[in-house]
Amino acid sequence: MAHLKTAVSKGDHTLGNPKAAKVLVEYGDYQCPHCGLAFPFINRLLDNYGDEILFVFRNFPLQESHPAAMMAALAAEAAGLQGKFWEMHDMIFEHQASLSADTLLHLAEKLQLDMQKFSQDWRSQELMSRVEGDFEGGLRSGVNGTPTFFLNGARYDHYNETYESLEQMMRD
């Protein structure tokens, strides 16, 4: 059984209750259709169980398969530096079918980000290293595709692309 090698820390992007007994980590790729499918399930899970769960999103862009995945990950991280990671994260998944540099810039404008700062951060080595660090930590933890979930550190292999299979973890 694969285990999470990089512990959840303050540097992570989180939603839900930081003191929750259940911590769910997703390794995801913004251009992966399976992650797009899981996106509303996660939101529903948080709506229903927000007090009982902490959700963490980490980047796992497969760049050769998904040419816009890395730039989307960087755009979300760059928005995060202006306090709007989750807003950008949501909008990217909502526009998954039409991801491009232009779309991402447009989304950043819609969020009323400081565009000068955004375009600098978007290309920064620092954010690139962060995304690559997510990817490497995922690989070493046994992520073999996206989305891969970890529940309290153990890879959650019961997810089968239904909400119910995700919700199951709240009952275990």
Add this chain to the structure above:
Amino acid sequence: MILTPNTPAPDFNLYATPDQRLKLSDFKGKKVILSFYPADWSPVCSDQLALYNETLNMFRKAGAELLGISVDSKWCHLAFSQDRKFHFPLLADFEPKGAVAKQYGIYNNDGGEAHRALFVIDEDGIIQWSYLSPDGINPGADGILDALDQLNNGKN
């Protein structure tokens, strides 16, 4: 039986492109990751190789080259590799079919394909780690990375 650690890796001489062959002995002095898989184009293999394609930097940082290997022909490999933008060679264990897979102990006689199996081979051509995965499951890269770490730390 899958070949186990401390066994010399059987050499091979297989087409990597329509006009180029590769031998395992070409890689002496380097570490080699040999990734056997059942078939080009099948869903799990493609996901696995797509993952390794993104992991090449980490493999190379650890001093290792990746070679994919299946019973598909050199022309099939070429089309598959171009379609998926792979940056590592795919070897054709095509004639006699599966001969190398048989030597490594991971040939599936029923299906006429290699099983999904991984080998990490050291600079002297000795197998240091091997893993036979269920055919339908993508084994990921963590086992390979751990094996390479152990090899590299053992020498420091």
